[in-house]
Amino acid sequence: MIRVLIVDDSVVVQRLLTRELSKAPDIQVVGTAGDPFVARERIAELSPDVITLDIEMPRMDGLTFLGKLMRHHPLPVVVVSSLSQEGSETALNALSLGAVDVVGKPSSQFSIPDVAGRLVDAIRAAAVARVRTTTFVPTVTKLSPALPLPSTHRVLAIGASTGGTRALEEILSRLPADGPATAIVQHMPADFTGPFAKRLNGLCGMEVREARDGDALVNGVVLLAPGGDHLTVVRNGAHYAVRVQPGEPVRYHRPSVDVLFQSVAKSAGANGMGVILTGMGDDGARGLLAMRSAGARTIAQDEATSVVFGMPKVACELGAAESVMGLERIADAAMRWARSPSSLPVAQRPAAAQ
Numbered sequence: 001m002i003r004v005l006i007v008d009d010s011v012v013v014q015r016l017l018t019r020e021l022s023k024a025p026d027i028q029v030v031g032t033a034g035d036p037f038v039a040r041e042r043i044a045e046l047s048p049d050v051i052t053l054d055i056e057m058p059r060m061d062g063l064t065f066l067g068k069l070m071r072h073h074p075l076p077v078v079v080v081s082s083l084s085q086e087g088s089e090t091a092l093n094a095l096s097l098g099a100v101d102v103v104g105k106p107s108s109q110f111s112i113p114d115v116a117g118r119l120v121d122a123i124r125a126a127a128v129a130r131v132r133t134t135t136f137v138p139t140v141t142k143l144s145p146a147l148p149l150p151s152t153h154r155v156l157a158i159g160a161s162t163g164g165t166r167a168l169e170e171i172l173s174r175l176p177a178d179g180p181a182t183a184i185v186q187h188m189p190a191d192f193t194g195p196f197a198k199r200l201n202g203l204c205g206m207e208v209r210e211a212r213d214g215d216a217l218v219n220g221v222v223l224l225a226p227g228g229d230h231l232t233v234v235r236n237g238a239h240y241a242v243r244v245q246p247g248e249p250v251r252y253h254r255p256s257v258d259v260l261f262q263s264v265a266k267s268a269g270a271n272g273m274g275v276i277l278t279g280m281g282d283d284g285a286r287g288l289l290a291m292r293s294a295g296a297r298t299i300a301q302d303e304a305t306s307v308v309f310g311m312p313k314v315a316c317e318l319g320a321a322e323s324v325m326g327l328e329r330i331a332d333a334a335m336r337w338a339r340s341p342s343s344l345p346v347a348q349r350p351a352a353a354q
Contacts, residue, residue: 002026002127005031006033050123055081098166158274172203177206211223257276276300302324
């Protein structure tokens, strides 16, 4: 049973979330708190497994409380916040501080079941998440690498879900300004991907932007899939471009990592590299296997550095991951591959791949 503490200054929201979460057979709401000071007492008293946290609260705002909590008493936190543009930027700050996930508050009675379902999934993911504070401070790398990238165009494809925002910050900020052309799917609501791309752009030497249909994939540019649309890579003569299109969810996700990886396997083959990062579920595992079968290099983030070792674990079990490595090593491996396709170091190989 997952023990949940609801932290929100609205009694109406407290009652609503309690009612909806109590419908899940594996979740128990053990208490509520109207502000962070009461929440601190409830945490000591009730020892919850997961906290849901509002951002705008009296006496102390949610971000300040989250920062203090992660420094002194780390716990899995799911932020329940507005998904407006301004709310999205605040929620991204919460993810950087250590929140496991962000779920939007219901905007009407018709959205309650949908939001409740997403919140239940987020709480289940948070309950198995590895919550850790990070000492990594992104440093923008403006200089080019010592060795120029080869003229042959290659595509780096990255997929992530729960815990992926911080993982992507660490990987991309370690790449040089003219790093390999990169396409990314991060499971994220539509209002989040624009602000997230802008945030990454400020942290990275490469240009990071939300992908638009027809954008060229070129060295020095990272294209992030817009929330709500699938991202695919297509061959455009001697070069590559992306398609941004609506479509049915794949493995419950839109954008889907599997959709991106399958397209890279088809379009780029051995000129591709796939990286599957932290996340709940199995989206991307089969697509990564398709990439490896097509001759691409493939990496899975290891369990020790994953917030949720779900997607990478399934990829390893399928034999899709050629290499398994810690988050801090992935950017270097990608750059060595970009300079010389045969130089990717093989770390710990999953048993299924041997």
